[in-house]
Amino acid sequence: MASSPQPPLLPTEIAAAALREHAEVAAALPPLLPTIAELATRLVETLRRDGRVLLCGNGGSAADAQHLAAELVGRFLCDRRPFPALALTTDTSILTAVANDIGYMEVFARQVLALGRPGDLLIAISTSGNSPSVLRAAEAARQQGLMVAGLTGRTGGRLRPLCDLCLCVPSEATPRIQEMHILIGHILCDVAERTLGEVER
Ligand SMILES: O=C(CO)[C@@H](O)[C@H](O)[C@H](O)[C@H](O)COP(=O)(O)O
Numbered sequence: 001m002a003s004s005p006q007p008p009l010l011p012t013e014i015a016a017a018a019l020r021e022h023a024e025v026a027a028a029l030p031p032l033l034p035t036i037a038e039l040a041t042r043l044v045e046t047l048r049r050d051g052r053v054l055l056c057g058n059g060g061s062a063a064d065a066q067h068l069a070a071e072l073v074g075r076f077l078c079d080r081r082p083f084p085a086l087a088l089t090t091d092t093s094i095l096t097a098v099a100n101d102i103g104y105m106e107v108f109a110r111q112v113l114a115l116g117r118p119g120d121l122l123i124a125i126s127t128s129g130n131s132p133s134v135l136r137a138a139e140a141a142r143q144q145g146l147m148v149a150g151l152t153g154r155t156g157g158r159l160r161p162l163c164d165l166c167l168c169v170p171s172e173a174t175p176r177i178q179e180m181h182i183l184i185g186h187i188l189c190d191v192a193e194r195t196l197g198e199v200e201r
């Protein structure tokens, strides 16, 4: 006998489940603290020697790349010198030309090869760790002598072995992983600003 269909969840039930899941994933982050601190240190070292931070990702992770570049170039919590950071997700002429003429998977890699220099830092953001455009960016960065930091989830996917440092959020849920990525990104900005900026809160 066919089972009767479940009634749809109420908005409050969906919201409560999301809040619970978010809190559970956040509570599982402390084991990542040493890697977060290491990445923050490498970010500070990069900025201290005027290296650039390049960031890339797709969909929500493109938004994260832009959000973090904006914090670094502009300000996070206090006034200080602008930090050189660039999201590789914003120039629609470059993105459409490279996707159209070469292939979507090259959209970030091409910019890494054009703009990245040894000593720069690529922050590659992919919740699955398997987006071809992000993998190609990491490969290009390695080839060009950049340090590669991955913000991932799940197992870290094929991005993990391409990274010098990989922060893998222990969750299978893309939105929850993204929420932790922006939390980690804010921590990185906070450390950079407190270490390199004049404190004016
Ligand atoms: O924001 C979301 C889902 O929360 C989506 O836009 C999501 O970012 C896209 O599906 C991405 O293409 C997923 O790519 P990735 O994180 O696996 O590299």
Ligand SMILES: [Zn+2]
Pocket (backbone or CB within 6 Å): 060, 174, 175, 178
């Ligand atoms: Zn999203």
